[in-house]
Amino acid sequence: MKWHLCAALIVVLCLSLFCSLPAQNNQAQAQGKMAEQKITVLSPMGKPPAIELKPMAPRPGSLEGKTVYLVNDGYLGTDLLLGEMEAWFKANMPKVNIVYRLKGGGGFTAEDPKLWAEIKEKADAVVMGMGH
């Protein structure tokens, strides 16, 4: 009797295992298909502006007798750097007129309309530092 019960139990277990296998396979296949399935997503990018090419200023050919402005944008150490450049011009190109200016305003990006007007009127060339 016991033997019969055990055999029946084993048969039921085997059958349930056999029946569940396809379901498990189907589930795995479905997951695999989902992973392989292509979807469409939206780009998160913004819109870049158009670039306007600006003309560079004509060059004088020589700096002899010209006025070169050395403009300090305000970053640390630029005064020393431009001071050494001024000394170099005096020693090596004495006919170049050097003018040193510290750009005004509240920071590196600040405009200095007064200085720009002075440059437009008096400068033949500008060396500006320092981008860091």
Added chain:
Amino acid sequence: MSAVVAHCINIESKLGVPTVPLITSEFYTQVKTHHTIQKGMPNLRVTYLISPVWGKTAERLRKEIVMKSPVSGKMIMQEIVEGLTRPLSAEEKKTGIIEQSAGPETFTDTPDNLQRVFMEKRMTDYMPIILPTEEKVAEMLKGTSHQPDEVVGKMAAHTAMGGADNVEVFEHWSYTVKTVAINAVMAGCRPEYMPVLLAVASTNKEAISVSDNSFTEGLIINGPIRDEIKLNYGLGALGPFSQANSTIGRAWNLLSINAGNCGRVGTTYMGTVGNPMNWNNVIIAENEKDSPWQPFHVRKGFKPSDSVVTLCEGWGVLSAKNSKYSVWQKEMDFPGIVKKIVNDQDGLFGALVVLNPTVATFIKEAGYDTVEKFTQYLLAPAEGQATPEPAPTAKGPGMGRLQVNIVVTGGSNNNYWSYGGMACRQSVLIDKWR
């Protein structure tokens, strides 16, 4: 950050005067592949110096300016003279308009591949994202009454701290309500966060600044929206302990990366060491209920019933226990400790003081029944001190006067609080973006 390039391009094109900008060599990639192109003068004659210049003696600089530029290999002073005198080539005289594209409007692939594509195209923060399908974005858009194609703002990798009358250093990209929603989906936001995100996006302020200082940004959120979207302002308020606190800052980052072209290392990101707070920014919902003072936004002129977000920028915040003035003692003079810490801050950003409710209450009970009164005390000269001098700032001319902002958040389980060099410069109404 090369404001010098932007100024020189304006001097060349608007004033007609030739220039040579001086840039340190570490900024070559940024200037050559980004700045000069985006500003419309790709052949600007830049001379690159031996990096860095700051910190060197005059004697050393004297030697370096007659050495070879690390970029061109030419003697630096000779290159400057040549840059100012050599006639322009045909290429250098070119004018016209070049249209730019940010790439395709959609991507189609398997989810795993799309995660990879978004990462490779640097459209993420290198953490997995929620993929922004049309359905998810449509759901996100239900969080606002504004139309998807409404332009919200324009963003660049750097916003001048001085406000108006500043040269534009980086180009501004524009974005719509839908762009904000797409990035919000990617960050894991819920639709009800959209009014906060749109209010932040409307300020045009980038979350990831280009600055080599490695700045971080912050948001202080006040008003009814805090409870509506379940922002945490109790225990662990500044940490990742609610969905809103964890994803709003990330969405702002992703928007900045994708819609503002920020955070691209070497061009639109130059932070020397970086900042771990850049992962999510400093997100602070004020604990208005337990604060002994008026809410932060009311002190800025808003009504208590308004929902408001305030944008902050600076170095970030850390525990006051970091300070030598804040060692554990049986009796703590909290007003005095805050005063000493605040006056040790750099003048560039001043101080953001993030008090927990118990410390704020201690301070109120010490006689400071309003934040204004306490701030006056903080900025008044200390005993034996002639003037209230903030620590000297190591930046350029005219940058900053010490400002103090005080906000209350967190739990009341102990007497811990935080501070940092962060300035709060603008507050905007969230409600108009509902």
